[in-house]
Amino acid sequence: MNVETALQRLKEKGYKRTKQRERIVEIFVQQDQYIAAKDILKAIQEDFPGVSYDTIYRNLYLLTEEEILETTELGGEKHFRLGCETHGHHHHFICTTCGKTKSIEFCPMNSINENLKGYDVENHKFEIYGKCPQCH
Amino acid sequence: MNVETALQRLKEKGYKRTKQRERIVEIFVQQDQYIAAKDILKAIQEDFPGVSYDTIYRNLYLLTEEEILETTELGGEKHFRLGCETHGHHHHFICTTCGKTKSIEFCPMNSINENLKGYDVENHKFEIYGKCPQCH
DNA sequence: AATTTAAATCGTAATCATTATTATTTTTTG
DNA sequence: CAAAAAATAATAATGATTACGATTTAAATT
Numbered sequence: 001m002n003v004e005t006a007l008q009r010l011k012e013k014g015y016k017r018t019k020q021r022e023r024i025v026e027i028f029v030q031q032d033q034y035i036a037a038k039d040i041l042k043a044i045q046e047d048f049p050g051v052s053y054d055t056i057y058r059n060l061y062l063l064t065e066e067e068i069l070e071t072t073e074l075g076g077e078k079h080f081r082l083g084c085e086t087h088g089h090h091h092h093f094i095c096t097t098c099g100k101t102k103s104i105e106f107c108p109m110n111s112i113n114e115n116l117k118g119y120d121v122e123n124h125k126f127e128i129y130g131k132c133p134q135c136h
Numbered sequence: 137m138n139v140e141t142a143l144q145r146l147k148e149k150g151y152k153r154t155k156q157r158e159r160i161v162e163i164f165v166q167q168d169q170y171i172a173a174k175d176i177l178k179a180i181q182e183d184f185p186g187v188s189y190d191t192i193y194r195n196l197y198l199l200t201e202e203e204i205l206e207t208t209e210l211g212g213e214k215h216f217r218l219g220c221e222t223h224g225h226h227h228h229f230i231c232t233t234c235g236k237t238k239s240i241e242f243c244p245m246n247s248i249n250e251n252l253k254g255y256d257v258e259n260h261k262f263e264i265y266g267k268c269p270q271c272h
Numbered sequence: 273a274a275t276t277t278a279a280a281t282c283g284t285a286a287t288c289a290t291t292a293t294t295a296t297t298t299t300t301t302g
Numbered sequence: 303c304a305a306a307a308a309a310t311a312a313t314a315a316t317g318a319t320t321a322c323g324a325t326t327t328a329a330a331t332t
């Protein structure tokens with residue numbers, strides 16, 4: 001996913017192209033890892049000193065809604081990263097030190113043979129936490 | 137796990153038996169589901185009107201540390217439940233409406249054949265979210 | 273290009289979960 | 303009972319997230 005594709009997808013839905021929104025997407029394209037809202041704010045303030053959390057969160061949630069970003073909760077904070085739809089549905093190993101991830105192609109939902117009759121499955125989460133080779 | 141066993145385990149580690157702590161464990165034994173800190177507070181205030189969040193969280197974390205409780209993050213809030221060590225390591229289906237859970241005996245870590253050489257696995261999470269038959 | 277309008281932003285305040293602090297109280301042990 | 307350690311109460315502080323009114327901006331329209 002690149003910046004243009006993402007903004008194009010938003011445009012089709014009637015969302016406007018703003019410099020701030022553009023920059024937010026850019027940051028995610030540059031740093032291919034989970035990032036906390038406060039770090040997005042910090043990064044974007046170099047170009048737009050006045051941005052508010054309102055703008056950050058509104059965009060992060062919009063981008064997640066439009067499936068441009070993925071989200072997970074790390075240490076009590078929501079983190080976001082570019083959704084890597086390039087290789088389909090998958091999960092992540094997440095480094096608890098640097099936040100970098102490694103894709104895990106295996107999805108446990110495919111292997112599950114529990115009886116979930118009567119249960120309406122909406123979502124699932126499979127994440128492995130630990131130290132990546134660099135942080136080990 | 138019953139109240140006595142839990143408090144006994146704490147005693148062995150040198151932790152004291154207090155009425156508040158006792159009541160907290162009791163609540164978890166009675167309600168076998170994930171509960172948010174604020175709901176524990178609400179429940180315990182019926183007996184101890186003056187309890188503070190400090191007491192709640194200190195005990196929740198202590199009980200988690202001592203592996204009497206398990207924890208997960210739901211909607212931006214930490215939730216706790218009695219650890220069901222009776223049937224070993226397992227995962228959960230969690231109802232997004234009532235919070236009740238169904239145990240999933242399958243653990244994806246047993247089935248994983250990804251190459252995680254060089255990665256130090258500390259933890260993992262596999263949770264399925266949706267509606268239970270009652271809330272469906 | 274100017275006008276219009278809906279969307280987005282800014283600046284700031286409010287909310288909510290969680291953590292910290294200090295004085296006081298309680299449990300346990302000798 | 304007395305002493306020491308642990309736990310609690312009351313309250314304040316922190317930090318993430320959400321909300322809001324006024325203003326600005328992007329994009330569509332004339």
